Amino acid sequence: MKKGKIFTNCLFSIWTLSVILSFASCSSDGDSISIIDERVPLETEAPFSVILKAYSENSDITAKGDVKSTTLYVFDENNDFYKQITVDNDYLLQVKPVEINCPGSDKITVIAWAGLSSNSEEISNMNQANVISDLQVSLKHNNGVANNLPGDLFYGQIVLHRSYTKATSQELKIERKVSSMSILTKGALKVFDSKEGNYYYKIKRTKSSFNCNGELTGNDIEYIIPATLNNNGNLTTGIFSILPGLII
Numbered sequence: 112m113k114k115g116k117i118f119t120n121c122l123f124s125i126w127t128l129s130v131i132l133s134f135a136s137c138s139s140d141g142d143s144i145s146i147i148d149e150r151v152p153l154e155t156e157a158p159f160s161v162i163l164k165a166y167s168e169n170s171d172i173t174a175k176g177d178v179k180s181t182t183l184y185v186f187d188e189n190n191d192f193y194k195q196i197t198v199d200n201d202y203l204l205q206v207k208p209v210e211i212n213c214p215g216s217d218k219i220t221v222i223a224w225a226g227l228s229s230n231s232e233e234i235s236n237m238n239q240a241n242v243i244s245d246l247q248v249s250l251k252h253n254n255g256v257a258n259n260l261p262g263d264l265f266y267g268q269i270v271l272h273r274s275y276t277k278a279t280s281q282e283l284k285i286e287r288k289v290s291s292m293s294i295l296t297k298g299a300l301k302v303f304d305s306k307e308g309n310y311y312y313k314i315k316r317t318k319s320s321f322n323c324n325g326e327l328t329g330n331d332i333e334y335i336i337p338a339t340l341n342n343n344g345n346l347t348t349g350i351f352s353i354l355p356g357l358i359i
Contacts, residue, residue, distance in 0.1 A: 156212075156214060156273065156275070157273070157274050157275060157276065157277055158210040158211055158212045159210070159211040159212075159213065159219055159221075159271040159273070160208045160209065160210050160211070160271075160279065160280040160281070161183075161208065161209050161211070161221060161269060161271065161280060161281055161282070161283040162206055162207070162208050162209070162280045162281070162282050162283065163181060163198060163203055163206075163209065163223065163267075163283050163285060164206070164282055164283070164284055164285070165177060165178045165203070165225070165265055165284075165285050165286075165287075166284050166285065166286045166287070167286070167287040168287075173203065173204070173206065174204065176200060176204060177263060178200065178203055178225045178226065178263075178265055178285065179199075179200045179225070179226070180197060180198070180199055180200060180225060181197070181198045181203060181223050181224070181225040181265070181285065182195055182196070182197050182198075182223070182224050182225070182227070183195060183196040183197075183198065183209065183211070183221050183222070183223050184221070184222045184223075184224070184237060184246055185211055185213060185219055185220075185221055186219060186220040186221075186222070186242075186243045187213055187215070187216040187219055188216040188217055188218050188219065189216075190220065190242050190243040190244075191239070191241075191242055191243075192237045192238065192239060192240075192241040192242065192243070192245070192246075193213050193216075193219070193239075194213075195237065196209065196211065208280040211271075216273070217272065217273040218270060218271060218272045218273060219270070219271050220243060220268065220269070220270050220271075221268070221269050221270075221271060221283060222243070222246060222266075222267070222268045222323060223265070223266065223267040223268070223283060223285045224248060224264070224265070224266055225264070225265040225266075225285055226262040226263040226264045226265050227248065227262060227264065228259075228261075228262035230251075230258070230259050231250060231251060231257075231258065231259040231260065231261050231262050232248055232249065232250055232251065232261060232262065232264075233248075233249055233251055234246070234247070234248045234249075235247050235248075243323050244322075244323055245323075246322075246323040247320055247321065247322055247323065247328075248264070248320060248321045249319055249320040249321075249329060250319045250320070250332055250354070252319060252332055255330065255331065255332055255333055256332070256333045256334075256335060257319075257332050257333065257334050257335075260334065260351055260352055260353065261289050261352055261353065261354060262289075262352075263287070263289060263352065264287070264288040264289050264321075265285040265286060265287055265288060266285060266286060266288045266321065266325040267283050267284050267285035267286060267325075268323075268324065268325065269281060269283045288321065288325065288354070288355070289352040289353065289354060289355070290352065290353060290354070290355040291350055291351070291352050292350070292351065292352075292353070293347070293348050293349060293350045293351070294312050294336065294338070294346075294347065294348045295345055295346070295347040295348075296345060296346040296347070297344075297345050298344055298345070299340060299344060299345060299346035300340055300344030300345075301344065303340065303346075306340040309337075310337070310338040310339065310340060310346055311335050311336055311337050311338055312335075312336040312338055312348060313333060313334070313335055313336075314333065314334040314336060314353060315331065315333050316331050317331065317332060317334070317353060317354050317355070317356055318330070318331065318332065318354060318356060319331070319332040319354075327354065327355070327356050332354075334353055336348050336351060
């Protein structure tokens with residue numbers, strides 16, 4: 112009888128221990144999935160946000176649709192290049208905010224260029240090794256003569272500061288950077304005596320590049336502008352665009 116009681120007690124103890132271990136195991140698995148320490152808030156960085164608007168001569172022309180595509184160049188708080196973003200015409204017309212993530216930066220600088228044409232301009236090929244001052248737009252030229260007239264260029268720049276509550280959109284104005292003009296010389300036929308021939312105007316002393324702040328820089332460049340003698344004997348061009356600051 113004593114042995115039987117000992118054996119029964121042992122079985123009961125083992126069974127009880129098994130139940131306790133099983134219960135502890137189940138509790139541990141459940142905790143590993145569901146436990147979140149709500150006393151420590153999960154801090155997330157709200158993205159920076161801009162709304163693009165196109166301007167010409169201080170007038171908002173966004174709705175006209177003149178800007179076809181815009182490229183945003185994003186620089187972190189140390190002015191190191193971070194990334195670039197392309198915004199198409201449809202998005203611009205909707206005046207929707209563009210959200211920009213730049214982890215670890217409390218402020219960023221965004222530079223916008225629109226209207227660039229691979230036939231007329233070249234822009235710096237930016238990568239992670241570049242800084243903001245490396246960004247430049249230049250007219251393509253041959254021996255100081257522009258290969259083509261510039262595109263309908265727009266430029267803008269803004270500094271955005273981090274908000275840890277909600278992304279607040281700020282307006283980024285992109286302004287037209289070219290000057291449109293036409294040229295007419297009255298009575299030119301009296302000088303040339305014939306409407307036959309290839310006529311053109313040569314425009315000199317305008318700069319060839321823009322720096323990161325949208326300021327004219329670089330070497331002087333010339334434009335060759337085709338012209339025609341009309342029936343009134345005047346030598347005229349159509350409307351064309353060049354970089355501003357010229358002297359004819």
